[in-house]
Every structure is written in structure tokens, then in C-alpha cells.
Amino acid sequence: MKTLPAANLPPHFKRPLLETPFHARARALSQVDSFIPWAGYTTVDVFTTVEQEYFAIRNGTTLYDLTPMVKYRIAGADASSYLNRLVTRDVAKLKVDRVQYCVWCNDAGHLIDDGTLFRLGEREFRLCTAERQIDWLLDSSIGFDVEISEITDEIAALAVQGPTSCAVLKSAGLSGIETLKPFEIGHFTMGGKALMASRTGFTGDLGYELWMSPQDAEAVWDGLMEAGRTRGIRAIGSQALNLARLEAGFLMPNLDFVSAEHTIRTGRDRSPLELSLDWLVDFDKGHFNGRRALLAERRRGPRRQLVGLDIAGNKPAHNALLYAADDGKAEIGSISSAAWSPTCKRNIALAMVDAPRFQLGSVVWAEIYLNRELVWERRMSRAVVVERPFFSPSRRRATPPADF
Amino acid sequence: MSARYDCIVVGAGHNGLVCAATLARAGRRVLVLEANPRIGGAAQTREFAPGFRVSSGAHLLHLMPAELIRGLQLEAHGLSWSARALPTTAVALNGAPLPVSAAGLTGADAAAFPAYSLRMRRFAQALVPLFGKVPPRLGTTAWSDRWSLLGLAWQLRKLGRRDMRELLRIGGMNVYDLLEEHFQSDALKGALGFDAVLGTNFGPRSPGTVLTLLYRLAGEFAGGAALSQPAGGMGAVCDALAKSGSAAGAVIRTDAPVARILVEGDRAVGVELRSGERIAAATVVSNADPKTTFLKLLGTRHLDTGFVRRVQHLRSKGLAAKLHLALDRAPQFSGVDAAAARGRLLIAPSLQYLERAYNHSKYGEYSQAPAMEITVPTYNDPDLAPAGKHVLSAIVQYAPYALKGGWDSQRDAFMKTCLDLLEAAAPGLGASVLRAEVSAPPDIERECGIDGGHWHHGDLAFDQFFMVRPVPGAAQHATPLPGLYLCGAGCHPGGGVMGIAGRNAARQVLASGDARALPA
Numbered sequence: 001m002k003t004l005p006a007a008n009l010p011p012h013f014k015r016p017l018l019e020t021p022f023h024a025r026a027r028a029l030s031q032v033d034s035f036i037p038w039a040g041y042t043t044v045d046v047f048t049t050v051e052q053e054y055f056a057i058r059n060g061t062t063l064y065d066l067t068p069m070v071k072y073r074i075a076g077a078d079a080s081s082y083l084n085r086l087v088t089r090d091v092a093k094l095k096v097d098r099v100q101y102c103v104w105c106n107d108a109g110h111l112i113d114d115g116t117l118f119r120l121g122e123r124e125f126r127l128c129t130a131e132r133q134i135d136w137l138l139d140s141s142i143g144f145d146v147e148i149s150e151i152t153d154e155i156a157a158l159a160v161q162g163p164t165s166c167a168v169l170k171s172a173g174l175s176g177i178e179t180l181k182p183f184e185i186g187h188f189t190m191g192g193k194a195l196m197a198s199r200t201g202f203t204g205d206l207g208y209e210l211w212m213s214p215q216d217a218e219a220v221w222d223g224l225m226e227a228g229r230t231r232g233i234r235a236i237g238s239q240a241l242n243l244a245r246l247e248a249g250f251l252m253p254n255l256d257f258v259s260a261e262h263t264i265r266t267g268r269d270r271s272p273l274e275l276s277l278d279w280l281v282d283f284d285k286g287h288f289n290g291r292r293a294l295l296a297e298r299r300r301g302p303r304r305q306l307v308g309l310d311i312a313g314n315k316p317a318h319n320a321l322l323y324a325a326d327d328g329k330a331e332i333g334s335i336s337s338a339a340w341s342p343t344c345k346r347n348i349a350l351a352m353v354d355a356p357r358f359q360l361g362s363v364v365w366a367e368i369y370l371n372r373e374l375v376w377e378r379r380m381s382r383a384v385v386v387e388r389p390f391f392s393p394s395r396r397r398a399t400p401p402a403d404f
Numbered sequence: 405m406s407a408r409y410d411c412i413v414v415g416a417g418h419n420g421l422v423c424a425a426t427l428a429r430a431g432r433r434v435l436v437l438e439a440n441p442r443i444g445g446a447a448q449t450r451e452f453a454p455g456f457r458v459s460s461g462a463h464l465l466h467l468m469p470a471e472l473i474r475g476l477q478l479e480a481h482g483l484s485w486s487a488r489a490l491p492t493t494a495v496a497l498n499g500a501p502l503p504v505s506a507a508g509l510t511g512a513d514a515a516a517f518p519a520y521s522l523r524m525r526r527f528a529q530a531l532v533p534l535f536g537k538v539p540p541r542l543g544t545t546a547w548s549d550r551w552s553l554l555g556l557a558w559q560l561r562k563l564g565r566r567d568m569r570e571l572l573r574i575g576g577m578n579v580y581d582l583l584e585e586h587f588q589s590d591a592l593k594g595a596l597g598f599d600a601v602l603g604t605n606f607g608p609r610s611p612g613t614v615l616t617l618l619y620r621l622a623g624e625f626a627g628g629a630a631l632s633q634p635a636g637g638m639g640a641v642c643d644a645l646a647k648s649g650s651a652a653g654a655v656i657r658t659d660a661p662v663a664r665i666l667v668e669g670d671r672a673v674g675v676e677l678r679s680g681e682r683i684a685a686a687t688v689v690s691n692a693d694p695k696t697t698f699l700k701l702l703g704t705r706h707l708d709t710g711f712v713r714r715v716q717h718l719r720s721k722g723l724a725a726k727l728h729l730a731l732d733r734a735p736q737f738s739g740v741d742a743a744a745a746r747g748r749l750l751i752a753p754s755l756q757y758l759e760r761a762y763n764h765s766k767y768g769e770y771s772q773a774p775a776m777e778i779t780v781p782t783y784n785d786p787d788l789a790p791a792g793k794h795v796l797s798a799i800v801q802y803a804p805y806a807l808k809g810g811w812d813s814q815r816d817a818f819m820k821t822c823l824d825l826l827e828a829a830a831p832g833l834g835a836s837v838l839r840a841e842v843s844a845p846p847d848i849e850r851e852c853g854i855d856g857g858h859w860h861h862g863d864l865a866f867d868q869f870f871m872v873r874p875v876p877g878a879a880q881h882a883t884p885l886p887g888l889y890l891c892g893a894g895c896h897p898g899g900g901v902m903g904i905a906g907r908n909a910a911r912q913v914l915a916s917g918d919a920r921a922l923p924a
Contacts, residue, residue: 085705107708107877139713143704287670289708292884 017042020067021156021217029235036238039132039152041068044237051342053240057161057203058343060232061168063224064159064241066209067217070132071155075124076146083117083125086140088272088294090285094119097185099200103272103280105290109297110260110269112136113253114277116200118185126151130253136261140289156217160224161207161244163393164231166401169197169208172227177208178400191223202241204248206395231404246348247341249308249389251275256306256336256350273302274352276388304333305355308388311347311366312381314340320366322351326380328367332358335366341390348390349383360385409435409655410920411913412675412685413891414662414701415853417445418642420691422906423891423913424656425476425649427689430914434654435683437675439661439853442639443646445691446852446859447901449639453730453839455790459638460843460851461726461859463779463797464490464748467627467902468641469535476648483644487784489630490747493740494595495778495829497753501739502591504750513589520586527571528621530559535626535897538908539871539879576866579613580755590754598752598775602801603899605723605863607762608755612866619864623902631748633784638901645903665690665702665888672702672887687887687918689909693854693861694718694874694894698883700855706885714875718894719868722845722857723765725803727776727822729796730789730839735780737830742783749778751829765802770818773825774800793838798822805845805856815842860899861892870896881905881912889913 018041020026026044034046043065047053056062074083083091087102094100096119103114115129127137137148160169169177174188180199187196193216201207212220225233242252251257260269271294272281281294311317317338324330333353341348349366358364362385370377395401413424416438428434442448446461473479494502502508506517533555540552560568574582579600583593597608600617607613624630634640646656663678665688674684690697694715698704704712737749752758752775761771782794789795800822807814819842827834845857854861862874871879874894881889891909893899 081705086709107710136709139716140709142712142716143699287706289710292670292708 018153020065021214022065022067022158022221025218025221026065026235034237038238039068039070039130043068044235046237046239047235050239050243053234053236054243054342056232056234056236057205057240057244059163060234061160061162061165061228062203062234062236062240063221064161064236066157066159067155068152069157070129070150071152071157072127072129072134072137073124073149073151074127074137074146076144077123078144078146079123079125082141082144082146083127084285085144085288086137087117088281088288088290090282091117092285096121099183099185099198101280103277105272105294106260107290107293108260108269109271109290109293111257111272111275112259112261114251118198120185131259131261133261154214156212156214158210158212158217158220158224159201159203159207160210161201161203161205162232163206163395163402164228164233164404165207167404168224168228168231168233170403171231172223178403180208181399182397190220193219195220202248202250203244204250204389204391204396205244205393206398206401243339243342246337246339246350247343247389247391249350251306251350252337270306271297271302273297274304274306274355276306302355304352305358306350306352307358307385308390309335309349309351309364309366309383310386311338311349311383313368313379314347315368315370315379315381316340316347317349317366317368317381317383320349320368322353322383323365323367323380326365326382328365328380332364344390346390350388353385358385360387409433409683409685411435411687411689412437412683413689413691414665414675414697415439415445415691415892416443416642416646416656416658417691417852417892418447418645418901418903419892419906419909420445420689421642421645421649422472422476422903423689423691423910424654425645425652426907426910427913428649428652428654429476430910432914432920434649435685436649436654436656437660437662437677437683438656438658440851441659443656443658444639444642446848446854447638447642449637449788452728452841456730456793456795456839457637457788458728458781458795458797461848462638462901463633463781463799465632465634465638465641465901466630467623467900469627469902469904472903472907476645478641478644478648481644481647481651483640484635485632486635486781487633487746490633491744492595492631492748492750493744494591494753495737495740495749495751496591497751497825497828501737501744502589502595503744504592504595509589509592511588513587513592516586517592523567523570524618524621525625526563526567528618528625530563530571531618531622532626533559534870535623535904536908538881538912539873539896541880542871574614576611577614578609578611579617580608580759582614583608583755590756594752594754594757595750597755597758598750598777601758601762602777602799603724603860604865605719605721605765606865607759609759610762615866615869616864619869619898623897623900626897626904627902633779633781635785637781637785637788641901662701665697667702667706667885670706670886672885686920687889687913689889689891689913691892691906693720693856693858693892694878694890695720695855696853697890702885702888708884711875711877711884714877718862718874719865720856720858720862720894721805722848722854722859723802723804724859725770725800725818725845726843726848727796727798727800727819728841728843729837731794731796731833731836732838733792733836734783734794735796735826735830735833735836745780746783747779749776751776751778751825761802765804768804768806768808770804770807770814770821771802772821774802774822776800776822776825778826796826796833798826800842803844805849805858807844811844811846815844818842818844859893861894864898869898873898881909882916887918
């Protein structure tokens, strides 16, 4: 069994954070010098301002470096059955050159991580995850004919997202990209460089993710910037992406849930049923990790539930506690992600509330603290449980997408 | 594939047979499938040289509860005894042998022994209730689990303040330190310490060996029998169990190796033999060890990763070898009288000797001067050898499963080490050997299908005892897969020819209501 590749790098203590293959380009565009660590790499939090970058996602094209996304190659005769035992969705239904969003659980049916699963061949997959978890993946392979290796630093990855992204890619030389359906994979060349594109993303908008060899990374970046010059292209950092993903209703690991492998306190693990990811759990496909525990949970019903909230006012309800009434006596949950949505013009949030008491249309009260020039004010705001996603434009699924 | 049986028991070891007989006597239609041509598993009587027969594994019976023997009417089904209440004697390599009993001691040790024995007895008896029970689960709200835990707490509380404090003091200690506190004679300490490490991957200085000793003592009290020798060897116990089961309607098939456990709709529904034959049943009970059951017969795809991880981490590498000698005359152990020679003879002359023997096994070597538990069963049961001839049966420790360089190239050298040691204890024995045979752990693995060749299907140690034996999630005989149960030595209360695991498993199957394929 192959394990981690021995990286040909100086000792880790001399470079605690790695640079991605796009780093020189990002460094040149960074105006506010705002870098953050992400999975062992230094990455951009904000290039210019969050607002500029966010509006580029919704109005033009954005480049987001997602190289630090942890990537595993999973291949072998049992790769499909191995993954079917690992994740809660039916991998047998995933066709070659297609992508699945999926989650996986421990024995107790609690979420270890979510990620995207790429089927590159009958017997070859790529799993992209938020957290490193080679131990769980390897222990899960006992009894399966499958090889697993981490390939995070062997592949440079770039998200190209926004309404004009298809036009930018087409203009950059990815001919036929407009026929790619959501969650489909295609193979292209760009200026002689081979790359793989998938119609996937974390913005809830039209968008693609490009996967390439690290040595081609800068050429691809430059080619896209050139092609996007008249289509509003802009490099973005993690903050703008986080706002877009909240509008799209996507969960952020470590914000909206904590991996069951990382929690220390009891009761902090979350099941896919609690996180309203029931649609990802296929109880009919045969055994998978956590199935028996999840069946039991389904029978008795989850005791809490992740919901979307529409909150009165325009003050984001960051970390707010939620109450059944505006007297603030009976605490019934809390908010994990919150923002004023610039596109929806709504004050939105993801929250965990007691179940089954609070359903679509239920009213709860959010306790919002506002710091007004060092004077704290407390505000009880009315919030309604609403449908997710908050924002889902038709261009997200249109094939072919509109040309610009 | 039609459901002709309520229960299939995989493996006809003694626990499998106890389980089958118990289920059959409760009216269940039971099929026992044994891979080998003969039943018994590691508890067989085997002819190892023409006319010479020996118990292939354990050679003395002292752990099987009297009420189990009575309940399954084993004596009516042919079990008889060639000797009971056998003595234990520490054989000296130079000097006089030492009977391990109050009567045989002198000086300060003679004065200390009764108090030591009494206290260890009291401690062990506090643990006896564990043996009859299915271990409780933690964190449940079921009253059966709570009562079980309360009962255990009450047993310990009942000891009184002084004894409870002493038990807490010594419970995590090593047996070396404990015996040093009480006795002076190296021979006595070696003999008493031997019981703490027999069948464990421990030396006398390993932490937790007082607990393994207490556990063994408690097992003996639970068994209620002193050292006994079944007539016809250990195989006779299994033969009687098989007859008891058959009389109640259980069907036993030999030469029927199970290839895999069949699963449908997340439930065990039967087995497939290596021949391809499929047999359906409402319940499958595995007498195989946990690793074989889960990793080989069931397959990890029916289990969760965390559970598989725990099974994989189970320490189950054997460390005891079995030595069988066909002798053309009675062996003469120096200074050992005829009465003592009929019993259990130990070569464990001191705790230091045991610890040195253990040192080798830590580094993947066999002991250059091993410890032995010896019986000459033909003194009590002459039928096991041709007239006038004898059989010597010895458990030899330490003989690690994963021997550096492998057993095939070193079995002969190991044999010579054993014979040289026996020659020192019984001069002239070497010249009387007609045939000698060694079963190392890999041989036991091959012959009995036990992963790692461990007699107890997994070390008996604090972290593999009671409610975590073999692993959490399978410690109450039921496994994560509905319809699949464990009944082997890998379960609480563990190995040795005891049968309690088999009986408790049967009780769990019956209590679950799972056992019926069709209305009776």
C-alpha cells in the first residue's frame, strides 16, 4: 500500500507554511498583504476588499487558488466498493468523468468530513477533502484491494467561478467547455498545457475547477487573466468565497460542523441527518460506515437540525444564541455562519436548532451583540426558518452557459 | 437456499459445542460446521505417533464449571475422569522439587503461604461472579447492565475496607513485586508466578500480571474443580459435548470448512462452505476467533471502520508451544515421587528465570531456557500409550508466533532446547524418546484455524478483559451485524477449556429471539 509521497523539500521546520504554485501571482496582486494559513499552505484571505471580490463572483469571473484542498488518489480493483463503504452516497451510481459531493461518517454516524469525489476511471477516483485523514482512509481499506495516496502537492487547482467564467475559459482555449454539464469532468488543453476541468465549485454560481500540473500553474493563471481582461476577471481570497458559499447554503467545515475525529467534548459531533444532509445518505445501497447508527437516529429522529435563517435587520448575527421567544429565556440553538447577503438583500445565517420543534416557517429570536465604537448593544432580532440555498441562479445549471 | 436451521455454529471447538448443545437443548435446530476432519478444535486428543495419543492443546481440565458439566449431562455422555485434584510440583533443575502447597513448605514461607492463599482466594472469589455473566455495557440505560455493574461493585465492597484497599493496591501491580513481598523461596515464587504469565504475552515483571493471576484463580473457583484429567484426554470432553448436542438434535458436520458468512439486508443469513454449498440459518454463531470471524469470514465491507480498527488491534499473537513426546519408559524427574509425577509439573525455578525467558520473546526469539507445564498423562490414563510406554505433554513458553527467521528453520533447534531442559530435570529422558513433536503458534494457527495461533484467541490482559473483550461493540456476544454472534475464547471470560463463553453466547442468542428460522 502506498502512503504519503516523500516530498523533495527542505525540512518542515524551515518552511512551516508551503507556497502554492500560484503564490508568486497571488503575491503580486495582493494589495493588503492579507495571507492566512490553510492546510499547511499560505493563501490569500483578501486581495483588495471583500466587497470587490464578492461582486466579481456574482458579476464577472474570479480565480481562487484551491491547491491546499487535500487530495487523495484512490485506485484499485475494489476502489468503487471501498468508497461505497466509506461515504454515505451510492458511489456505484457515479459514472466515469462525473463528480459527487459526499460526506463520510464514523461508526457512530457522525460526520468526519465532506468533500468531492471525482471518478476518473472505472477503478480510479480522486477524493478532495478539507482535512487530512490518511489514517481513516487507510484503516478503512483493510480488506479491500485498493491503493490510497495523498497527492495534494502533485496537483495545482484553481477555481474559475462567476457568470462570465465559461466565456473566459472558452476564450482561453478550452474549446467545448460550454458543453460541460454540472458535476461533469472534461479534459482540455490550454496553450499546449493539458488540464482537467470539472464543473464544480463552492460559490453556488456558474463555475469550474481546473486541475493541472504545478509547473503549468502560472501559464494557466496568466492565460486566464488575459482572456478575462474584458470580462471582469479578478483574483479572490477566502473571505469573499465564504460569503458566496453562505448564500449558496454550503457548509464550511470547522464553522458549521467539527469533524468527529477532532471533537473533544461529547455531544459536539454532528450527523448528516442533523446537518440536513439526508439527501446524501443512501440507506438502500448496502452497508457503509455509520449506517446502523444513522438508521437508529432516523428512527428516533435527530434532536437538532441545521436550518437557514432570515433575520430581521441588517446586522449579521455572528455566533448569536437563539431563543424560542424574545424574552431570551429558553435557549434553542445557535448560529454558526451569518452574513448580510449583498445579492439577496437579506440578513442570512446557518443555525443549529432543536428538532423537531423548529421547522420551515418557525420563528426564533437571535441575540445579536453590536459593538458601536466600543459600546456594546444587545438586540433581539426576529428570525424565520427559511429554505436553503438562499441564492441559486439558473445560470448555475444552464448548459451551455450564456456567452459574454 | 432454504432455511433449514435456526442456528449455524461455525467451528466445533469446545465453546462451539457447548453453545450448540445449549441451543439444541432449548429446542433450536442447530448445525455445527467444523473445517477439520475431527471435532474439538484445540481441545482434541490426537495420535501423534503410532499408539501414542495426547491432548493437542490444554491437557488439564480445571476451568469448566461443574454445573455446566452437569447441565449438559457430559458424564452420562461418556465423560469420565482418570484423575482429579492433581497436585502441582515445582521441578528443580538442581536440588529437590517443591510441592506447591502449604504442606510442602518450610520456614517463613510456610507461615506466609496460608495467609497469602486465603487473601488471593478472597480476591478471586470477588471476581467469580464475572464469569457467569455476559459483561455489562457502559453508558446504557438498560437495567440489566446497571444491575451487573452494581453487582460487581457490591462484590468488591463486600471485601471490607482493608481487603478492598489491598486489592486496589495490588490490582495493577506486577506479580514479581507481589511475590517478593510475601515469600523467600525462589522455587515457590517461580511456581506461583508461572500461573500469572501462562498464556499471556507477559513476563512476571509486566504490569497487570497480578490481575491475570487473580483472573486465573477466579476461573478456577468458577470452575469449581481442581486440576483434573479427563479419561481419553481433552478430546473426550468434546466428544461428550458433541454427544450431548447430538442427543438434543444438533447436527455436526466435519470436513465442512466455512468460506464466508452470508449477509442479506444487513443481516447474517447463513454461510457458504468452501465447497460452494450454501446453508441458510436465522442466526450464525462463530466459534472462530474474532479476527478470523470479522476479517476473513464476514469481511470488512459489512463492518464500520472504527470497529475493524479495534479488531485489527486486538493482541492475538500466540506465545505458547506444545511439546509432545512418545517415551518407551516412564520419565524420572529428579526427586519427584510417584504421586507428584501424576500431577502438574512446572519448570519455572524462579521469577528471574521466567523474566529471562520472556525477554527473548519480546525480541522475536524463543526462550533459550523456557518455562514448562508438564504432565505425563499416561500415569493416570495408560490407554493413551502402548502398554508400558508413556506420553509426555508440555506447554512451553515463550515461543512467539512471529519468530524472527520463521519457525520452519528453527523448530528443530527449539525442540533440542526443550529436550535439553527436560534432560536436566529428568536425567535419562532424552534416551527414551521414541517420537517428539512441537506445535508452535503457526502450527496451531494452521491446525485449528486460530489467527495468530493464540490459545485464548487474544491475550488475557486488563485491556482485553470483561466488557472490552474482544472489542467494544462485540463484548456481549452479539456483533454489529444482526444475526451474527461470537461464542469463542475471544469473548469474555476467555480461553482455557472452560465453555462459559459458549454457554453465555447461547443464552444471548436465546434471549434475543433471533434464533428461529421458522416457528417451532
